Amino acid sequence: MAIKHFLQFKDFTRDDFEYVIERTRWIKNQFKSYQKYWPLEDRTLVMIFEKASTRTRLSFEAGMHQLGGAAIYLNTRDSQLGRGEPVEDAAQVISRMSDIVMIRTYEQEIIERFAANSRVPVINGLTNEYHPCQILADIYTFIEHRGCIQGKTVAWVGDANNMCNTWLQAAEVLDFKVHVSTPPGYEIQSELVGKIDPSRFKVFADPMDACRGADLVTTDVWTSMGFEAENEARIKAFADWCVDGDLMRAANPAALFMHCLPAHRGEEVTAEVIDGPQSVVWDEAENRLHVQKALMEYLLLGRIKG
Ligand code: CP
Numbered sequence: 001m002a003i004k005h006f007l008q009f010k011d012f013t014r015d016d017f018e019y020v021i022e023r024t025r026w027i028k029n030q031f032k033s034y035q036k037y038w039p040l041e042d043r044t045l046v047m048i049f050e051k052a053s054t055r056t057r058l059s060f061e062a063g064m065h066q067l068g069g070a071a072i073y074l075n076t077r078d079s080q081l082g083r084g085e086p087v088e089d090a091a092q093v094i095s096r097m098s099d100i101v102m103i104r105t106y107e108q109e110i111i112e113r114f115a116a117n118s119r120v121p122v123i124n125g126l127t128n129e130y131h132p133c134q135i136l137a138d139i140y141t142f143i144e145h146r147g148c149i150q151g152k153t154v155a156w157v158g159d160a161n162n163m164c165n166t167w168l169q170a171a172e173v174l175d176f177k178v179h180v181s182t183p184p185g186y187e188i189q190s191e192l193v194g195k196i197d198p199s200r201f202k203v204f205a206d207p208m209d210a211c212r213g214a215d216l217v218t219t220d221v222w223t224s225m226g227f228e229a230e231n232e233a234r235i236k237a238f239a240d241w242c243v244d245g246d247l248m249r250a251a252n253p254a255a256l257f258m259h260c261l262p263a264h265r266g267e268e269v270t271a272e273v274i275d276g277p278q279s280v281v282w283d284e285a286e287n288r289l290h291v292q293k294a295l296m297e298y299l300l301l302g303r304i305k306g
């Protein structure tokens with residue numbers, strides 16, 4: 001049987017997500033009531049980081065421990081990956097010694113090549129193109145606060161980056177709309193999003209128009225990891241793409257604000273918004289833990305009966 005990976009959001013069907021979201025609810029509830037749940041006892045997660053991380057490392061490592069398994073951290077600096085060992089060879093070796101692998105790297109192509117040579121499931125912990133675990137956590141957070149996301153509108157303000165691409169894929173799979181406003185020169189690259197029904201997204205020149213009536217307003221850093229050389233140009237280009245109180249007031253009064261973090265107050269978002277009453281950024285961060293536990297359980301054990 002083919003191994004199931006989670007390399008981009010559209011690798012899963014709506015039915016897969018409905019199952020994982022339901023399991024997340026149960027797993028989170030067990031955790032909150034101090035119930036031991038060890039379905040992955042004796043299983044090992046290998047985490048490979050080629051970029052920095054706080055939340056992703058912590059949530060995967062703590063999550064695997066909480067499920068009874070072990071997690072091993074590798075980075076480019078201290079492993080042979082940084083000395084040019086081919087990713088295909090690394091995949092062969094690492095997947096013979098572990099049960100599941102999470103990778104944070106640069107080009108999506110690297111994780112695709114790893115997965116093609118892996119004997120075990122591979123999870124995307126962020127690439128230049130996608131961040132599917134974060135969007136899974138964001139959608140779970142939306143559902144916890146506001147119920148079903150189907151038919152709702154998400155406003156994306158800022159860079160058409162890995163987060164934006166993944167929101168667009170999620171809109172296609174889970175049937176909601178995304179309003180996107182990016183500065184000129186930083187628009188959506190449709191080849192990265194894949195096939196998406198044109199009714200699922202709309203592009204706006206003015207971020208205020210993108211936010212009008214939205215149920216969720218979300219943004220991300222102006223300069224993602226790996227694009228630091230463009231920082232100066234981006235600071236100029238993105239100056240008007242800051243989520244402030246005026247943008248939030250244009251949205252639905254019940255709109256939530258999300259940011260995957262880390263955030264730069266005074267750049268892509270004001271302190272008033274990220275630290276304000278509509279912001280759910282801490283729940284979003286915490287939910288990385290719970291959704292990824294459900295995701296690892298699903299990839300390793302399939303659907304739990306009963
Ligand atoms: N949101 C997120 O992925 O955070 P880290 O970069 O800290 O892992």
Ligand code: NVA
Pocket residue numbers: 126127128161162163220221223224225260261262
């Ligand atoms: N878009 C950001 C997300 C960080 C979690 C980046 O890729 O750096």
